[in-house]
Amino acid sequence: AQSVSQHNHHVILSEAASLELGCNYSYGGTVNLFWYVQYPGQHLQLLLKYFSGDPLVKGIKGFEAEFIKSKFSFNLRKPSVQWSDTAEYFCAVIFNTGGFKTIFGAGTRLFVKA
Amino acid sequence: ETGVTQSPTHLIKTRGQQVTLRCSSQSGHNTVSWYQQALGQGPQFIFQYYREEENGRGNFPPRFSGLQFPNYSSELNVNALELDDSALYLCASSLQGAGNTIYFGEGSWLTVV
Numbered sequence A: 001a002q003s004v005s006q007h008n009h010h011v012i013l014s015e016a017a018s019l020e021l022g023c024n025y026s027y028g029g030t031v032n033l034f035w036y037v038q039y040p041g042q043h044l045q046l047l048l049k050y051f052s053g054d055p056l057v058k059g060i061k062g063f064e065a066e067f068i069k070s071k072f073s074f075n076l077r078k079p080s081v082q083w084s085d086t087a088e089y090f091c092a093v094i095f096n097t098g099g100f101k102t103i104f105g106a107g108t109r110l111f112v113k114a
Numbered sequence B: 001e002t003g004v005t006q007s008p009t010h011l012i013k014t015r016g017q018q019v020t021l022r023c024s025s026q027s028g029h030n031t032v033s034w035y036q037q038a039l040g041q042g043p044q045f046i047f048q049y050y051r052e053e054e055n056g057r058g059n060f061p062p063r064f065s066g067l068q069f070p071n072y073s074s075e076l077n078v079n080a081l082e083l084d085d086s087a088l089y090l091c092a093s094s095l096q097g098a099g100n101t102i103y104f105g106e107g108s109w110l111t112v113v
Helices: none
Strands: A003-006 A010-014 A019-021 A023-026 A031-038 A045-050 A056-058 A064-068 A073-078 A087-096 A100-104 A108-113 B005-007 B010-013 B019-024 B031-037 B044-050 B053-057 B064-068 B074-078 B087-094 B108-112
Touching: A003 A087, A003 A100, A010 A019, A019 A108, A023 A031, A023 A087, A031 A064, A031 A073, A045 A056, A045 A064, A045 A073, A073 A087, A100 B031, A100 B044, A100 B053, B005 B087, B019 B087, B019 B108, B031 B074, B044 B064, B074 B087
Parallel strands: A010 A108, B010 B108
Antiparallel strands: A003 A023, A019 A073, A023 A073, A031 A045, A031 A087, A056 A064, A064 A073, A087 A100, A087 A108, B005 B019, B019 B074, B031 B044, B031 B087, B044 B053, B064 B074, B087 B108
């Protein structure tokens, strides 16, 4: 069965620290990969996505992610976080198994100290 | 603002009752998917509809059913409600095809008592 794992459930950083959130999935076929952010009281917003091409993708607000096919990973990074990045981050994968199935990771709550 | 609207925003139902949640997709989007998000968890995929046909389903029992209409709006129906069905139900729309983003609505909060 397909699955998506996010390794860190809670992360606390100081402003200007670097961020890396892990995401791994289990499936050997075609996938589309996303990172979403959910700020307190708001709906899910797309940070970035990967469908094909350059495995290093850049998103909004200075975020980037790298798809490493051999490791089934799609880790999210930001060189220098800000207090306003405090939110919950979700990795999501669309699996094409003859039908489409979208699976989200459990989420990582990031708290950035000012 | 994603252009995806859901109704109602909040509702309370009694165990055993049935509920219908509605979603209006972003203009031009032909694919809609529904998710259940319990408190403190990530969204769980319920199913997806493309041009009025279900073309993907997660691990939810048959009492969770859906419809997509010719104008691409959608309904999620849940029969025989259970206490564990209490959650935020999210609708998302997209244009079927590679490279297309899923846009989420703000959700419908369902409480089953």
